[in-house]
Amino acid sequence: MKHLTVDVAIIGAGSAGMSAYRAARAHTDKVVVIESGHYGTTCARVGCMPSKLLIAAADAAHAVDGAHRFGVLAAPAAIDGQAVMRRVRGERDRFVGFVVDAVQGWPDEHRLVGHARFLSPHELEVGGHTVVTAGRIVIATGSSPAVPAGWREALGERLIVNDDVFAWDDLPESVAVAGPGVIGLELSMALARLGVRVRLFGRSSRVGPLTDPVVAAKARAIVESTVATSLDVERIEPVRDGDRVRLRWLEDGTRHEEEFDFLLAATGRTPNVKGLDLQRAGIEVDAFGIPHADRHTRRIGKSHIFIAGDAADEQALLHEAADEGRIAGDNAGRYPDTIVRPRRTPLTVVFSDPQIAIAGESHAQLLQRGADFASGGASFDDQGRSRVMGRNLGQVQVYGERGTGRFLGAEMIGPDAEHIGHLLSWSAQHGLTVQQMLDSPFYHPVVEEGLRTALRALKEKLALPQPPLADCLDCVAAPVV
Structure with missing residues (x-):
């Protein structure tokens, strides 16, 4: 059995683990990343990127099938399944290759292959061949698909x-x-x-x-x-x-x-924590065996152990995993000093057609915390630019705080939700009011004009005092389809 002593041990080389590694190395070079599977993140190998490749093929087929609506006569799309999957796999392997190259570029002594499990709060056994003694540990083991029993x-x-x-x-x-x-x-x-x-x-x-x-x-x-x-x-x-x-x-x-x-x-997906023998780590876990950490430090209780990414069972999104890994790795590297880091406004996008987006606080979250809010909505079924493109399906609901007029969040299904969701999350993160959002530019004709309709409806529901005309760019704006 080999023995290795490091300042920081990171379990998992996915999105969170890679971010943790880069952040920890800013403080110490005595770092090791332990990985039991193939290099290559969930996103690149079986998640975000290959699924979008399949969706891109589906969108192309749908465009051909719907071309007749624009007077473009074409035969129904003929699908070559082998060609579709050949492109999906080829491009997927290209994305995975970038990740693998990045990890392979790390110093050899920073990479250790094998399944890790706790022997004690500071000791990990890896693959039956190495015992790692670490001053701090980051758990970034990701998640796996959950399958119903039987x-x-x-x-x-x-x-x-x-x-x-x-x-x-x-x-x-x-x-x-x-x-x-x-x-x-x-x-x-x-x-x-x-x-x-x-x-x-x-x-x-x-x-x-x-x-x-x-x-x-x-x-x-x-x-x-x-x-x-x-x-x-x-x-x-x-x-x-x-x-x-x-x-x-x-x-x-x-x-x-x-x-x-x-x-x-x-x-659904299940955090990959079951085989870590966390009962030996000296940390508390919930009824499902999952440890929970402070959102802004990623530290588990008052321990020297941190957790990030899908393993934490919070928001299984790549940008959240990368942020959490960065916070966890930085704090593990500088431990015992820890820094409370700000977190980005939540943003979720589903690449269905039409797309789905939730930006800022969801309707359920607002209700759960007892927020005093109003909502305004608009349909995309008759929205001008959406009809022009033949993509006029959807609904958006926006939420604002009574009294202050501050924008809180939105839920939508509709065209270009991936882009509108970004605008909305940025607005929430910067604390804009509904009036400030309405005073921002809206070109014509664009899908975003549907969002403006919803914001105007929300403004009426909030019943805010009308600002002076000199201070309100939207007050005298003519309605636009």
């Missing part, structure tokens, strides 16, 4: 998770998708547009992360018009039938049955 045993290779999709050589004929969250929504809509027969299953009426009842209802209607759905299923019973999956489910009191090539379990 499904894998019943279905074998006919049960897949999102990781498996990007290993396909060709597109299948049919896929059942369990879970209408972000992953299930993106993949089910993309596969359906690429000619795969898809049925999306859920246990409630919600689709994606939306919490505003107006936006959520609109989103459900849009999804149901695009993909075959069963979103109020009481129970799903999957069984193996040769090379097929036979699904039986109960919906509205009626039993249904259908066969598919695969069942894709998009039923």
Whole structure:
């Protein structure tokens, strides 16, 4: 058994772990990053990037199929599944290559391969070959797809998770998708547009992360018009039938049955902390075995251990993981001094079509904290630029604080939500009022004019005093479609 002593040990070389490594090295060169799997982040290998490659192919097919609406006559899109997946895998491998090259560029003594587990608060056993003694430790082990009990045993290779999709050589004929969250929504809509027969299953009426009842209802209607759905299923019973999956489910009191090539379990992700033997680390964990850290320091209690990224089971988003890794690595490097770091305004984007965005505080979060707020909304169904592009589907709801007029957040489904979401999150982070947002430029004709309609409706709901005309650029603006 080898022995290694370092100032900082980082478990995991994903987005959070890589950021932690760079931050810790600003304070000490006695750092080691421990990784038990392949180098290459979840985002690059099986998450953000390959899923967007599949969605890009689906968008191209959808554009061809809808060209006739503009007087452009074309045959229906012919999908070459092998070519689609060849590009997805090729570009995915390119993105993974950048990550692998970055890690391989680190000094050899900073990389250690093997599964890590705690022996004591300061000791880690790695791969049965090395004991690492570390002054501080950063847990950045990521997460893995969660699969309902019994499904894998019943279905074998006919049960897949999102990781498996990007290993396909060709597109299948049919896929059942369990879970209408972000992953299930993106993949089910993309596969359906690429000619795969898809049925999306859920246990409630919600689709994606939306919490505003107006936006959520609109989103459900849009999804149901695009993909075959069963979103109020009481129970799903999957069984193996040769090379097929036979699904039986109960919906509205009626039993249904259908066969598919695969069942894709998009039923959430679980933090990879189970095999760390955290009970030996001297830190507290919750009922699920997950330690919780201060959001602004990433320190677990008063210990020398920090946690970042998906392992913390907070916001499983790359930019959040990178920020958390940077905070954790910096504080681990400078320990026992720790710095309280600001956090960015929350921003979530779902690359469905139309896209979904939540910027700032969600409707549910505002209700939970008892905020005194009002909301204003607008539909994109008749919005000028959206109709011009033939992408006129969606709804936006914006929230403002009564009394101050401060903008608090928004939820939306609609065209270009990925871009509008950024504008809204920036506005929330900088503490703008609804009036200040309305006084900002809105070009014509643009999709953002739909947002302005919602902000005007919110301003009326807030019943704020009308500012002097000289100070209010929007007060005399003519309505624009």
